Amino acid sequence: MFSPRTLLAALLIGLFALVPPSVEARTVYRCVRNGTVSLSTAPEPGSKCEAKQVEDDTAKVPNLWGSMGVFSGTLYQREQEGQLVYGTRKLPGATVYLKFTVETPPGEPAHPGLGKVGKPRLDMYAKQFKAASKSTGVEDAWLRSIAHAESGFDANALSPKGAQGVMQLMPEVSKQYGVVDPYSSVQSINAGAKHLKGLLKRYKNDLTLVAAAYNAGIGAVTRYKGVPPYAETQAYVEKVQALHQRYLQALGPAQLKPADATQQKLKSSP
Numbered sequence: 001m002f003s004p005r006t007l008l009a010a011l012l013i014g015l016f017a018l019v020p021p022s023v024e025a026r027t028v029y030r031c032v033r034n035g036t037v038s039l040s041t042a043p044e045p046g047s048k049c050e051a052k053q054v055e056d057d058t059a060k061v062p063n064l065w066g067s068m069g070v071f072s073g074t075l076y077q078r079e080q081e082g083q084l085v086y087g088t089r090k091l092p093g094a095t096v097y098l099k100f101t102v103e104t105p106p107g108e109p110a111h112p113g114l115g116k117v118g119k120p121r122l123d124m125y126a127k128q129f130k131a132a133s134k135s136t137g138v139e140d141a142w143l144r145s146i147a148h149a150e151s152g153f154d155a156n157a158l159s160p161k162g163a164q165g166v167m168q169l170m171p172e173v174s175k176q177y178g179v180v181d182p183y184s185s186v187q188s189i190n191a192g193a194k195h196l197k198g199l200l201k202r203y204k205n206d207l208t209l210v211a212a213a214y215n216a217g218i219g220a221v222t223r224y225k226g227v228p229p230y231a232e233t234q235a236y237v238e239k240v241q242a243l244h245q246r247y248l249q250a251l252g253p254a255q256l257k258p259a260d261a262t263q264q265k266l267k268s269s270p
Contacts, residue, residue: 028040028041029042029044029049029087036089038087040086040089044087045080075088076091076097077097078091117239117242118148122250125166125185128186128190129147129189137197138200142247145243145247146240149240151165151168156183165184166185167191167192177195179191199214207240211237215233216230
């Protein structure tokens, strides 16, 4: 995953649109030198660079830089191996191409939850999901959709923001539900189910708001009175909704009325 402090999103969306169309903007090199990070359309001499691939649809590029407020910088142009190269570090022979000022989004979700939707994986922790669903009243298909989007069912997953385990719970959430080992699939799934039960009650079974709050936090949903305007969260909600439909179909007819079934179970829960 990208570092949350890189300027990749701004460079792609706000700056590369101004670079001549002959420049390939889908590959950006994140280059580190003396503890500082720069971005370039080609590897920088003297820096340790790593290529980052992005989709053509840059509108879905997530916020990768954190809450930095207003950031000003310079995009330089230089010739390298017979080609024009653009980057944010001033190297020998580079000239100023443009100066820019961008404002970062007001927050960043903890769980990326992006990428391809993929096929339902009914073999992963089937007993644990069934048991957690039965004990909390949260639909099995919904639990699996969240886990699939969050970690790809990887019990050892750890996000750059600190989310852990199958359900990618933040440490404070894990503590709230008595999790001792956040990388235990059983403890993670059970705690994730309890957390989702609370979100379902809070948002009256509105799965869109539940997914948004799971990704960006209750505070962000409250602040924006709905799904926050974070590209990452919006993409996450779409992904979870797509996965949900696939798991409903894969698990059979008994799952086809998730809202009604979940509501009845929640009402009967203590």
